[in-house]
Amino acid sequence: MTTLEDVIPLIERGYYEEALEKIERLNDPLDKVDAMTQMAITIHSKGGPADWIPTIIDDATYIVQKIDYPTDRAMGYSMIASALGRMEYHDEAADFFNSAIEELDRVKDPTEKGIALAFLAYHMALSGYSEQALEVFDLAFDSIINAEMAYRLKVDGLLKIAELLEKAGDSVPSSRALKFYEMSFDIFDKLNVNQQAAIVEKKIELTKTVYDVGLPQIRRALLEGKNHYALAILDRNYSGVVRLIGALEIALWMKRVNNPEYLDVVDKAFENCQNPHFTEANVQQIARLLTALGSLKRALAFAIKIKDIRKKSEAMKAIAIELALNEDVDSAEKLAINIPDPQVREEALIEIETLREGKL
Numbered sequence: 001m002t003t004l005e006d007v008i009p010l011i012e013r014g015y016y017e018e019a020l021e022k023i024e025r026l027n028d029p030l031d032k033v034d035a036m037t038q039m040a041i042t043i044h045s046k047g048g049p050a051d052w053i054p055t056i057i058d059d060a061t062y063i064v065q066k067i068d069y070p071t072d073r074a075m076g077y078s079m080i081a082s083a084l085g086r087m088e089y090h091d092e093a094a095d096f097f098n099s100a101i102e103e104l105d106r107v108k109d110p111t112e113k114g115i116a117l118a119f120l121a122y123h124m125a126l127s128g129y130s131e132q133a134l135e136v137f138d139l140a141f142d143s144i145i146n147a148e149m150a151y152r153l154k155v156d157g158l159l160k161i162a163e164l165l166e167k168a169g170d171s172v173p174s175s176r177a178l179k180f181y182e183m184s185f186d187i188f189d190k191l192n193v194n195q196q197a198a199i200v201e202k203k204i205e206l207t208k209t210v211y212d213v214g215l216p217q218i219r220r221a222l223l224e225g226k227n228h229y230a231l232a233i234l235d236r237n238y239s240g241v242v243r244l245i246g247a248l249e250i251a252l253w254m255k256r257v258n259n260p261e262y263l264d265v266v267d268k269a270f271e272n273c274q275n276p277h278f279t280e281a282n283v284q285q286i287a288r289l290l291t292a293l294g295s296l297k298r299a300l301a302f303a304i305k306i307k308d309i310r311k312k313s314e315a316m317k318a319i320a321i322e323l324a325l326n327e328d329v330d331s332a333e334k335l336a337i338n339i340p341d342p343q344v345r346e347e348a349l350i351e352i353e354t355l356r357e358g359k360l
Contacts, residue, residue: 004031011039016048029063033076036060037083044087057084071116074103078123085127093127110147111157114140118161125168130176137165137183155191162187166200174207174214181207209253212285213238213246222253227261241282244273248289255293266295280307287315291322300335313341317348324355 002025010019016039023035040056043049057080064076081096100120107113117140124133144157162184169180181204188197206219213234221230227250234246247269254262278286283305290299296319303315316339323332332352339345 002026004028004035007035008038011035011042014042014046014048016043016052029067030072030076030079032063033060033079036063037079040083041086053087070103070106071112074100074107074116075119077103078120082123082126085124085129097124097129110143111149111153114143114147114157115160117143118164122164122168125176125180126171128172130172130179133168134179134183137161137168137180141187158187158191159193162191162193162196166196166203169200169203169207170220171216173216174211174219177207177214177216177219178204205256206253209256210246210249213242213249218246218250222250225257227254227259227265231265241273241276241278244269244276245282245285245289247272248286248293252289252292262293266290266293266298270298278305284308284311284315288318291315291318294322294326296322296326309340310344313339313344317344320348321351321355324352329356 002022004026007019007022007026010016010022019035019039023032023039026032026035036056037060040053040060043053043056060076060080064073064080067073067076077096077100081093081100084090084096085093097120104113104116104120107116117136121133121136121140124130124136140161141158144154144161147154165180165184165187169177169184172180181200185197185200185204188194188200203219203223206222207214210219210222215233215237218230218233221227221233230250231247234243234250238246247265251262251265251269254265283302287299287302287306290296290302293299299319300316303312303319306312306315316335320332320336320339323329323335329352332355333349336345336348336352339348
């Protein structure tokens, strides 16, 4: 029996005609729609017979229209909408998302409706509609939490929503992933699914650390410990100062997971950044990252370039505190005395003195 797992590798390798033959043999209509939409996206992104795309979408739509159950039709429309959105056919995507919502209005069972809403929200997230996706995830959560049903069924429904939230976070850049992960963690944590909560918590930490260049494939590589592969992806997708910042973010993650190679990554990041043109925001970000990395001389060189007095002072204070924590209290005090903002200067000196007394 042909399965979806038999089809996807063919699509990924560009064997589209052979994939279409196998799609015909799939028994589940939603598997057919899933495979067809993935084929359309792959052709659009990697090159291929672009004139096939309208036919593929039309055929997928026909399959969905023939499905008996409104929940399954909604899921099918969600997949088509997601594919269209990712191919930047935004008006058409919106129409299919609306069709999915109309189908779900017919669903009475709150668990079934809640899970289908979460599936719809996940596909909205894939298409770049993050804010709308979060709103629909909230509707999915409310549908289940407010339903009168057995506790076990309610927990099962909420766990499925948490899984789809996590999956949404895995599929989008860091700037959009954080809210999905935080909602997912909250559900897993409250339901005492401790192992999964810990996994999502680690993903949250990674997302916050590798934020500016947090492509899903970079974060995935780092979670798997494939640091050099993550750096290679960074090099392919970014250049100049953004690549420098990204390398420092990756180095900081490596430091946090106790990989000593992070020091080499920092050095190479600066070697590879030729003739950089820094904005004020760049300087502030690099100073912060270098301080967290413990590269304090470099951090100070950037901190003193910050034009905003308050932010320069905060950057210098952070470096001074780090020096004090590293038991170089005298150097910390000398730096703190030169902080331009008097309030920040006083705060730094007090904290340094507290640290000095703690070491006596």
